[in-house]
Amino acid sequence: MGDARLLDPAALDKKRSPRGRVSIVVPTAWLREGARLDVAVPAKLRCDLCDGGGCDACERSGAYRVEETKVAVTLPRVTDDVLALRVTNPFAEREPTMLVVRIAAGNEASAGVTYVGPNHDVEPRIGNLPPLPKVPFWLPYVFLAVFAAILGLATRHC
Numbered sequence: 001m002g003d004a005r006l007l008d009p010a011a012l013d014k015k016r017s018p019r020g021r022v023s024i025v026v027p028t029a030w031l032r033e034g035a036r037l038d039v040a041v042p043a044k045l046r047c048d049l050c051d052g053g054g055c056d057a058c059e060r061s062g063a064y065r066v067e068e069t070k071v072a073v074t075l076p077r078v079t080d081d082v083l084a085l086r087v088t089n090p091f092a093e094r095e096p097t098m099l100v101v102r103i104a105a106g107n108e109a110s111a112g113v114t115y116v117g118p119n120h121d122v123e124p125r126i127g128n129l130p131p132l133p134k135v136p137f138w139l140p141y142v143f144l145a146v147f148a149a150i151l152g153l154a155t156r157h158c
Ligand SMILES: [Zn+2]
Pocket: 047, 048, 049, 050, 051, 052, 053, 054, 055, 056, 057, 058, 059, 060, 062, 063
């Protein structure tokens, strides 16, 4: 057996890995449709474990100093107005090793949030609408011709 302490769940709980947090607001439609976003991460990133109060993971500072960067976030298609996503290793090898993105629906996206494109991971849900009947391309011309013939007959009788 190796080092037993590493297998102790209580010990693992104590050593919580550093986890930063950003909170953003996006238009409700982005949550309903799904979207790919770029989210600007500030240089001073709030610690998600202690909510900025200071803990072992953030060395009592309540925040992590990171290089200002943008993190790609894929919004799932949801009916919720509030959710949180986890992005693992947003800063490559550097801490924090996890970023929690708290998302709330609003009227417009908060500063630093850029819409990149639709979320292609989810298939658009069209529902159970029946397919449109296929109309031959010449059908409208037949109606026009009949209509013109009737019109012609009508004017001849005048
Ligand atoms: Zn902390």
